[in-house]
Amino acid sequence: MKPVAIVGVGQTKFGENWHQSLKQMAFESSMAALTDAKLDKKSIEALFVGNMASGRFTGQEHLGPLVAESLGINVPAANCEAACASGALAFNQGWLAIQSGKYDVVLVTGVEKMSDVKVEEASLSLMAAGEQEWEGSAGLTFAGAYALMARAHMLKFGTTREQLAMVAVNNHKNGVKNPYAQFTFPITLEAALNAPLVADPLRLYDCSPITDGSAALILASEKAAKRFETHVWVKAVEQASDTLALHNRASIVELAAAESAAKKAYTASGITAEDVDVSEVHDCFTINEILCIEALGFSERGKGGKFVEQGKIAVDGENPINITGGLKAIGHPVGATGVRQLTDLTKILRGDMKEFQGAELGLALNVGGSGATAIVSILGIEK
């Protein structure tokens, strides 16, 4: 595939953004990306919006032209949905659109407004990412799906409650310095272990929060990229699917789609797991960060918990993961997260983060539902 560059990034504050509508957030992050790229909005040739469930959360579908309208542009605009991987799906579609040769500069905007509905409705809406006909209708919640996966992982591999809690402690610690994060307070292991139960064995701090927010980035073809000052190159974007229904999977202690997407992405970019300097992985629940670590080949299958316990994911560890706070601390506006992972990775690779310099290769893993969609993106400072 041809070289494509990320030439500008932006985001809103993540949190309970009562003062902003969905449209206002998408506008703010898109304008921030344009400003970062020093680009006039009229140069945008196509728009790819990532959003999971604004129809349920806000009553508004058809976000492509809504976001285009907010910017005052009338370019082709697509809304891309793959549950919690909607952001990376929009990125993937934007990247393919540039690969097609039809466009040179496209805008990718992820957005979700979740806090305008009651928490029970938010929970039901999130389960729409899982299988409804047999699992949702039987009462399974989205946290419940991950709880089943966590319990199975604990039984099969000896993963402990402490190891799960350590993911939360690590990511909260990293979020403290992130001005865009929903939660900027550290938590102790005890607090995580003793937090209220959500779905056994997952407790409050094992779960990412309900969040409003938007993130955006600008993609440019190799030719168009010359016009821009900053470049982070897309070395691979690969996607795979698994069954939506947990009961249809051969195993629920692994993310088969993520493993498949990661293998394809390593092959496409010519790198291995060992070459990755920094990663953003999908810690919607603490167990999922462990599953991601295994799927990406950072640890052997079943050893993800130990990997966390050994401190390897820390900012100064062997495999720094979610160093800006992850979904856990930054928040998880579902349609925005996949884009936010890439905006953070871009900033890290550009050297914008003072305390973390020298990274040359970054990886993002955005997971949809309980693993039915997985999209692995590899970014680098070289083409």
Next chain:
Amino acid sequence: MKPVAIVGVGQTKFGENWHQSLKQMAFESSMAALTDAKLDKKSIEALFVGNMASGRFTGQEHLGPLVAESLGINVPAANCEAACASGALAFNQGWLAIQSGKYDVVLVTGVEKMSDVKVEEASLSLMAAGEQEWEGSAGLTFAGAYALMARAHMLKFGTTREQLAMVAVNNHKNGVKNPYAQFTFPITLEAALNAPLVADPLRLYDCSPITDGSAALILASEKAAKRFETHVWVKAVEQASDTLALHNRASIVELAAAESAAKKAYTASGITAEDVDVSEVHDCFTINEILCIEALGFSERGKGGKFVEQGKIAVDGENPINITGGLKAIGHPVGATGVRQLTDLTKILRGDMKEFQGAELGLALNVGGSGATAIVSILGIEK
């Protein structure tokens, strides 16, 4: 852009499909397309689903992997949403994906299950295609939005109630022979004129119905197309946007996005409006067929009503339009319609329709919302 072929098409019966779930319908149409193409499902490399609002209609988001699961494949799967133009958006994304060189054979499946909710909820869900913050919240319905456009067109251009009704009469007449259509009965002009009011001046027969259904097609790169027996070539796919909010438009008596997409599509395919042998246009409401006729350049602006009155849209007219029944008679499962337009056009160009032979160039115009998204596709029997 490179030549891409439609090598297989399929659809379910459109109607109130109480006996089928969303997944079952998507499976049925996808398998029909595979059978039509004589293709094994394992040859599908990527899946693009068109769906507008299954989160609201059925409680299920994340349709990409759901449809993939129904077929037993685990390929990259994207759900594409642009309200009532979701089907053509999925087609556009699939076409771009083949243009990118990453895939050679992709499946495009449009699906919507609308009849499982009460009609009031369906109406609210459809208005999610329009602007919510200022227009939906003020009580505007989706039929109401088109009623405003119809009334403005009548006032400005003298378009008559009879001309609107003639669209319905024509399309119902054409639907009689379509075994997949929801309505296979003809209607009289008197019946259309005297039907119950929905939103003045639009009456019952001016409105497309609430429908369940799915349609699918298989796209192949030029190289891969050689393996297939039947080929209809994609000569252009072009998309444009307009504001979601009617109150933000310079004019509500025209479809600016459709006009823009049509111009780009004519340029890209090197043809003019006069060259088009047969068209599928988006008659969600009768007024919209008239607006589409004008946007496509089949008639001058403001003369679309007269054009219909003169019988030009008839099967044996100068510009045969919606000769299989249109959204009006076939039904309008919103995410499926854009794909269904293309499956019908493919069959017409292949000569499958005994009573309509010799067409070489066909055009489809799929409109999202009240014109905020427009996608024009031009198909031909030659590359």
